[in-house]
Amino acid sequence: MNTAIALLPLPYPEAIVAMGSAVLGFVAGALAPFAVLRGRAMFGDAMSHGTLPGVVLAFLVVGMKDQGMLLAGAALFAIAAAALMIGLERAGRTAPDAAIGVTLSATFALGIVLLTRVGHSGNPEQSGLDAYLFGQAAGMVARDVWIALLLGGFALLAVVVFFRLLRSATFDPQFSAVAGVPTWTIDAASTALLVIAVVLGVRTVGAILMVALLVAPCVAARALTKRLATLVPISGLIGAFSGGAGAVLAGRAELPTGPVVVLLVTGLATAALLFAPRRGVLSRAWRRRTARLSHAEAWHGN
Amino acid sequence: MATDDLVIILTAGSLATACGLLGPFLVLRRQSLTSDAIGHAVLPGVVGMYLLTGSRSSLLATLGAAAFGLICVLGFDALRRTRLLGTDAAIALTFPALFSLGVLGISKFASGAHIDLDSTIYGEITFAPFRTMAIGGLDVPRPLLTTVLTAVLTLAFVLVLWRPLHALTFDPEFADVTGMRGRLVQRLALVASALVAVTAFDSVGAILVVTFFVVPAAAAHLVSNRLDTMLLVSVGIGWISAIVGQRAAVAYDSSIAGMIGLTAVCCFLLIRLFAPRRGVAWRLVRGRPARARGQPKNTSASA
Numbered sequence: 001m002n003t004a005i006a007l008l009p010l011p012y013p014e015a016i017v018a019m020g021s022a023v024l025g026f027v028a029g030a031l032a033p034f035a036v037l038r039g040r041a042m043f044g045d046a047m048s049h050g051t052l053p054g055v056v057l058a059f060l061v062v063g064m065k066d067q068g069m070l071l072a073g074a075a076l077f078a079i080a081a082a083a084l085m086i087g088l089e090r091a092g093r094t095a096p097d098a099a100i101g102v103t104l105s106a107t108f109a110l111g112i113v114l115l116t117r118v119g120h121s122g123n124p125e126q127s128g129l130d131a132y133l134f135g136q137a138a139g140m141v142a143r144d145v146w147i148a149l150l151l152g153g154f155a156l157l158a159v160v161v162f163f164r165l166l167r168s169a170t171f172d173p174q175f176s177a178v179a180g181v182p183t184w185t186i187d188a189a190s191t192a193l194l195v196i197a198v199v200l201g202v203r204t205v206g207a208i209l210m211v212a213l214l215v216a217p218c219v220a221a222r223a224l225t226k227r228l229a230t231l232v233p234i235s236g237l238i239g240a241f242s243g244g245a246g247a248v249l250a251g252r253a254e255l256p257t258g259p260v261v262v263l264l265v266t267g268l269a270t271a272a273l274l275f276a277p278r279r280g281v282l283s284r285a286w287r288r289r290t291a292r293l294s295h296a297e298a299w300h301g302n
Numbered sequence: 303m304a305t306d307d308l309v310i311i312l313t314a315g316s317l318a319t320a321c322g323l324l325g326p327f328l329v330l331r332r333q334s335l336t337s338d339a340i341g342h343a344v345l346p347g348v349v350g351m352y353l354l355t356g357s358r359s360s361l362l363a364t365l366g367a368a369a370f371g372l373i374c375v376l377g378f379d380a381l382r383r384t385r386l387l388g389t390d391a392a393i394a395l396t397f398p399a400l401f402s403l404g405v406l407g408i409s410k411f412a413s414g415a416h417i418d419l420d421s422t423i424y425g426e427i428t429f430a431p432f433r434t435m436a437i438g439g440l441d442v443p444r445p446l447l448t449t450v451l452t453a454v455l456t457l458a459f460v461l462v463l464w465r466p467l468h469a470l471t472f473d474p475e476f477a478d479v480t481g482m483r484g485r486l487v488q489r490l491a492l493v494a495s496a497l498v499a500v501t502a503f504d505s506v507g508a509i510l511v512v513t514f515f516v517v518p519a520a521a522a523h524l525v526s527n528r529l530d531t532m533l534l535v536s537v538g539i540g541w542i543s544a545i546v547g548q549r550a551a552v553a554y555d556s557s558i559a560g561m562i563g564l565t566a567v568c569c570f571l572l573i574r575l576f577a578p579r580r581g582v583a584w585r586l587v588r589g590r591p592a593r594a595r596g597q598p599k600n601t602s603a604s605a
Contacts, residue, residue: 036391039388039390040390041388041390041391041393041394042335042390042393042394044394045338045394088574091574091582092580093523093524093580094520094523094524095329095332095334096332097329097332097333097334097335097390098329098332098334098516098519098520098523099520100334100335101334101335101337101338101512101515101516101517101520102516102517102520102567102570104338104512105509105512105513105516105517105563105566105567106563106564106567108509108563109509109513109559109560109561109562109563109564109566109567110560110564111560112509112557112559112560112563113556113557113560113561113564115557116556116557116560117556120555134405208342208398208401209398209401209402211394211398212394212395212398212399212402214394215391215394215395216395218391219386219387219391219395222386222387223386255406255409256405256406256409258402258405259401259402259403259405259406259409260402260406262398262399262402263399263402263403263406266395266398266399266402269395273381273384273386273387279386281384281386
């Protein structure tokens with residue numbers, strides 16, 4: 001990693017931030033497709049809002065901003081949010097969208113109540129905790145990048161090893177159920193991947209905007225390819241580019257990181273939807289037009 | 303109870319009334335999350351109006367917010383029609399970008415101005431009693447006035463369009479066959495929800511919008527199959543949340559919006575556990591298999 005940082009034409013702190021945001025962007029972009037392609041895009045939204053109370057609670061317990069503890073708290077509450085959503089859906093009569101809405105309200109309201117509690121506690125360390133709402137890449141140090149590389153690398157390794165299983169569960173849940181894979185293990189696995197993506201990515205773009213870092217790279221990659229084996233790395237690369245470039249841009253312009261990264265990645269997704277070579281909106285419109293013209297020519301020729 | 307407390311409860315309560323009347327339609331048609339998206343997407347409208355005019359008048363902010371609410375709805379509809387992504391992904395792609403624009407606008411140009419992030423995200427219902435305007439020699443809190451007006455207009459909307467709304471929710475084909483202008487009514491309902499979300503954003507902040515729209519309606523759906531009962535129950539839960547939440551916030555010196563949200567969620571969970579027939583506890587006692595009843599009706603309502 002140190003050589004990579006030395007190679008970047010940036011001063012050391014900026015290079016760390018760019019590197020870290022790129023790693024987080026890659027992890028989020030590569031892990032999210034397994035959830036997004038199953039119609040669980042907004043699942044990630046509720047989970048990222050769910051990290052807020054976890055972070056604040058971890059701070060209340062430890063009394064200082066220890067990065068590892070905050071991550072653990074965030075992960076615990078993201079899992080709890082996922083469990084609440086799945087539980088509400090399974091209990092019947094609550095549709096997935098309503099379950100997501102209820103979870104979103106519960107976690108965010110709890111997070112705000114806890115934040116006001118911390119604000120009244122007078123602990124001077126608490127300032128900057130609300131950066132978890134909008135992300136703050138600027139404060140990243142080398143240790144954060146190592147944590148991201150380790151956790152993200154572990155999750156990506158799991159994806160490579162269980163790729164065939166994850167693929168059949170993503171595109172054909174019935175088949176994998178018939179083939180003898182218990183559906184709950186797949187559910188748990190794809191939820192765990194989403195938890196890692198969310199907990200790490202929240203650092204760059206913040207809880208409110210996290211859903212864009214999950215969904216937009218996947219949408220862009222989907223417009224470019226149909227094969228999951230190429231979609232996952234492309235999605236990761238788009239996430240990495242947006243994270244790295246967005247963090248550097250935001251730092252230079254003295255803007256908050258999260259919104260800049262989100263606008264960049266949404267712009268890329270929109271461009272991919274419009275200009276993708278075969279499945280893009282423009283190329284499809286062009287094909288329809290040429291098809292109509294050749295049809296008309298053939299008609300007049302007769 | 304001081305007058306300020308009463309103003310806050312009445313403001314939250316009338317907002318809960320407007321949302322409670324429209325929420326069940328969103329929940330039954332599986333469009334709950336559009337309220338969340340609109341609640342976030344209006345931010346650049348509010349900020350932009352402030353930057354353009356330099357004043358934070360409620361009317362201009364509402365106009366700007368309404369414009370961006372519309373952009374959001376049209377945007378995700380256009381994305382969805384490319385067939386390259388699902389409805390939920392289309393929503394998830396649209397509103398964070400719009401929200402980002404708003405945050406950038408605030409941080410770059412309006413820092414230190416009247417609109418700061420805290421009051422737009424956390425809800426400035428705390429300040430509702432202090433934003434007054436003079437009417438006939440009386441100082442009336444403006445948020446209270448707008449939310450009461452919104453509640454009355456929403457009630458009128460639902461009453462006038464009751465039959466087509468009802469038919470559209472439970473039996474869209476019947477609504478089409480009998481010439482009830484299904485698509486028009488459906489669009490009107492979405493526009494009405496967007497307008498309520500905009501007023502809500504202006505008077506209590508973004509987070510309570512999704513709470514008031516979705517949580518009481520989802521709870522009411524557990525109690526009743528009838529649309530009119532659902533509306534009454536969800537409005538009732540909204541008022542309970544407003545009153546209990548405000549009292550709790552005062553008692554524990556905490557965020558009012560946060561406490562109202564938590565109360566609403568507690569109501570939902572209590573009903574989920576103890577509702578007659580459909581509650582988890584009830585089913586445990588009666589030993590009925592988890593999905594034996596109620597499920598067919600649920601699927602027909604969502605068609």
